[in-house]
Amino acid sequence: MSIISNAQKEQQEKAVTQYDVVIVGAGPYGLSIAAHLLDKGLNVAIFGKPLELWREHMPRGMNLRSHWWATNLSDPKQHYTFKRFLKLKGYSQEHPTPIEHFIEYATWFQQNVVPNVDETYVASIERNNGLYTVNLEDGRVVRTPSVVMAIGVYYFANKPTEYDVLPPELVSHSFEYANFERFKGKHILIVGAGQSGVENAALAYEEGVEVSLLARRPILWLAPDRTDERTLKQKIQAPNAGIAPGWANWALEAFPYLFYRLSQPAKDKYLRTHYNAAASDWLFDRTKDKVHIYEQRTVTQLEPKDGGCDVTLSDGENLHVDHIMLATGYVVNVKKMTMLAPALLEQLRADNGIPQLNPWFETNMPGLYFVGLSSIRGFGPLYRFVVGAKAAAPRVASAIARRAERLK
Numbered sequence: 001m002s003i004i005s006n007a008q009k010e011q012q013e014k015a016v017t018q019y020d021v022v023i024v025g026a027g028p029y030g031l032s033i034a035a036h037l038l039d040k041g042l043n044v045a046i047f048g049k050p051l052e053l054w055r056e057h058m059p060r061g062m063n064l065r066s067h068w069w070a071t072n073l074s075d076p077k078q079h080y081t082f083k084r085f086l087k088l089k090g091y092s093q094e095h096p097t098p099i100e101h102f103i104e105y106a107t108w109f110q111q112n113v114v115p116n117v118d119e120t121y122v123a124s125i126e127r128n129n130g131l132y133t134v135n136l137e138d139g140r141v142v143r144t145p146s147v148v149m150a151i152g153v154y155y156f157a158n159k160p161t162e163y164d165v166l167p168p169e170l171v172s173h174s175f176e177y178a179n180f181e182r183f184k185g186k187h188i189l190i191v192g193a194g195q196s197g198v199e200n201a202a203l204a205y206e207e208g209v210e211v212s213l214l215a216r217r218p219i220l221w222l223a224p225d226r227t228d229e230r231t232l233k234q235k236i237q238a239p240n241a242g243i244a245p246g247w248a249n250w251a252l253e254a255f256p257y258l259f260y261r262l263s264q265p266a267k268d269k270y271l272r273t274h275y276n277a278a279a280s281d282w283l284f285d286r287t288k289d290k291v292h293i294y295e296q297r298t299v300t301q302l303e304p305k306d307g308g309c310d311v312t313l314s315d316g317e318n319l320h321v322d323h324i325m326l327a328t329g330y331v332v333n334v335k336k337m338t339m340l341a342p343a344l345l346e347q348l349r350a351d352n353g354i355p356q357l358n359p360w361f362e363t364n365m366p367g368l369y370f371v372g373l374s375s376i377r378g379f380g381p382l383y384r385f386v387v388g389a390k391a392a393a394p395r396v397a398s399a400i401a402r403r404a405e406r407l408k
């Protein structure tokens with residue numbers, strides 16, 4: 001029997017493991033990319049909590065805005081589809097799809113296709129001599145030539161600066177909630193009337209919360225979109241597509257790398273003008289005459305008072321609420337990703353805080369890839385949604401496999 005000292009033990013525990021590729025994030029994109037890489041026989045490490053965004057940062061009882069047929073994770077043989085899962089479980093192919101069905105589906109995908117997810121968080125990533133050193137929160141260290149950042153909306157919650165005057169107990173972001181229990185019997189103001197703001201308003205009201213909803217513009221209600229009920233004429237005018245019906249959305253999905261070829265100003269204009277915040281039609285009756293809706297107004301003054309907050313709106317109306325929930329979306333900024341070492345951040349080419357990517361989703365740092373939300377300025381709106389995983393996953397996986405081959 002050999003005896004080792006504490007120092008040696010610590011050293012052993014910190015032993016560096018090497019992988020062909022490390023994936024940071026185990027959401028739909030991270031899992032899909034892992035599936036394609038494993039199929040290519042690569043030595044893959046994937047870190048993060050499977051479906052954490054969907055389990056911990058979306059409200060229970062939520063329905064998906066996307067159709068079930070547009071919410072597939074991607075495996076190379078397309079064996080683990082949502083359709084097959086629904087059939088196996090005897091669930092109906094309904095729209096809207098309950099979030100619980102999607103979580104169950106994606107967990108089934110993960111357990112069958114990517115069973116080796118390591119739930120440890122990544123603490124920091126640095127680059128030395130062409131290799132990335134990935135330090136895990138539990139002290140382990142991993143080395144790899146390729147890293148895929150699949151961290152979704154994490155780190156990017158958008159909090160408009162006018163709310164900085166309030167302490168955290170009076171203002172929070174919708175990212176922080178999986179239910180609204182803490183507000184039962186209280187009055188909250190939800191700021192932002194996109195899908196998340198309006199759905200949170202409906203769910204919070206149904207959980208016994210008094211809800212006011214503030215929208216800068218009139219709420220944009222999406223037209224009903226039941227695939228089975230659409231007539232042939234409607235389908236010709238606006239074909240079914242994963243993002244929403246329409247020829248442009250159809251083209252983005254059918255030719256998923258075409259958007260990349262547009263000039264950056266054209267891409268920026270498209271993203272700015274085509275995707276205004278909107279809410280599904282099935283939320284209309286769940287909020288009408290139930291939620292106090294303030295459209296075409298903004299907040300002009302905020303003052304903490306009596307444990308809550310006095311709010312003055314741009315038309316002069318005053319409200320007193322117990323809490324403000326910002327459903328103001330997500331803005332990518334690599335500087336918020338504190339896990340990237342300062343030296344790496346300094347060298348990473350970004351424009352307006354968004355990493356610049358080559359046609360393989362790779363940054364100017366060889367072997368460092370960004371997918372999902374961080375990639376939409378380059379690759380288009382498809383990649384904001386799960387539906388984009390079927391195009392991103394094979395593309396990123398083949399680039400990494402080629403790189404691994406070259407480095408042999």
Ligand SMILES: Cc1cc2nc3c(=O)[nH]c(=O)nc-3n(C[C@H](O)[C@H](O)[C@H](O)COP(=O)(O)OP(=O)(O)OC[C@H]3O[C@@H](n4cnc5c(N)ncnc54)[C@H](O)[C@@H]3O)c2cc1C
Pocket residue numbers: 024025026027028029030031047048049050051052053054057058063064065066070071120121122123150151152153154196339371372373384385386387
């Ligand atoms: C409220 C809401 C509703 C939505 N509804 C839909 C919908 O109906 N349909 C649709 O297609 N899309 C929807 N989306 C968009 C959705 O975010 C994406 O489609 C999808 O989740 C993106 O997947 P992802 O893998 O990029 O990231 P995410 O699903 O966000 O996963 C991020 C992963 O990163 C991990 N992670 C974070 N930090 C670290 C770290 N330091 N170390 C290791 N791992 C880390 C997390 O644990 C998690 O596993 C919705 C988004 C929101 C916010």
